[in-house]
Amino acid sequence: MTAARRRPPTAQEFVLSELRRAILSRELRPGEPIRQDALADRLGVSRVPLREALKVLEGEGQVVYRPRCGYKVADLSLDDLLEVYLIRRLLESEAVRQAVAKLTAEDLAALAAAQQEVEKASETQDVAAMAEANRRFHFGLFERCGMPRLVRLIRLLWDATDAYRSLYYGQHANRARVNLEHRAILAALHRRDTERVVRLLEEHRNHAVEELSKVIGSAEDKPAAGLR
Template identity: 50%
Template sequence: MNTRQSGPGTTAQHALEGLRRAIIAGELRPGQRVRQEEIADNLGVSVAPVREALRVLEQEGQVEYRPRRGYFITELWASDLAEIYALRQVLEERAARKALPTLDDDAIERIALAARDCAEAAERGDVAAELAANRRFHFGMLESPDQVHTMRLIRLLWDSTESYRALYYNSPEERAKTVHAHDAILAAVRRRDADALVAELDAHRSRALEVLTRVLDGGGER
């Protein structure tokens, strides 16, 4: 494909977006080596912006560099995933409790729209679109102006498990369960019930961790 763009900034961003799409689509899976020349050729760019993009993904924890071997998609153990989700639980409860009183009607409608987009993408089996809508849904109810550092850490934790989240959404059963979970979460937001919201978020997160742990242990669908 011919998607070359002018300027080093735009080509680096193009390479970063292309690598993210490949991870989400499962074209690059945990533990797989990233072949830079092949990626560059597919995206219609030189190797330099691909390397720049890989450095960004390395900072996010999505890839790791192995000396004399190159970049690989980060492969996590079940214990790594459990630690990440435990940290998310602490940070997201704090964020949700602080953000909920600040959500106005427009903000709640944006969250509801993200939930609908997620459900429609799930119905189509469009994993990339569902992941994007899912992120808008969750972050829409967590962000507030006085939580800059909390949100920075939450984003880092989300980014570090994006390839595993893509595996989770590749299951039609889990896509359907996510839609129902989002309905319950949104209902708690509309009621402005912080305790119920935290409980629904915890249940949703626990389900994802359970499924992903089976994937890591070789018992889930790939």
């Protein structure tokens, strides 16, 4: 991680942003311990904002704390993935149904621009940039629902699954599929076909769950080292 980036307004926000980026880029991998002293020195901050940022991530389920062991990046869990995506389906479908009719020409142009950034990052295999642009694409739609509490809940679920998203984007076939699905969603949005958008987003989530389930399920089935 580097402290040379333009810092957000507070030290805690800066640290939180850097930790999110490190988890998303898999610089900090699932199950890896977080060495607070070394990390604080590397970021040029005290332990206080680092601890506060870790508490935020703990609340999201991105890191876990164990007494006498400290913090570590949360392990990937198939049960966790399935639960989050079930809740996302319920919340996002409602947000989309409320949002589509409210989209302006400017909103559609912004969504198209976000998708161009998704495709650009996909071509260069920049997983972190692709994830950021993907978030702008989806939330550019969700935020038009006019229900800020609903959007906050959806954002919390997204924050909790960055590690899964980065794993999904690591494969070329998955990146290509995301681009095709986004283009279909954009076309349906231009036609104001609300129920088709809902269906396409359902397929979009399902494809991610199917692919991630193969990887995570396989990892969970492996015996621990030294066991038979």
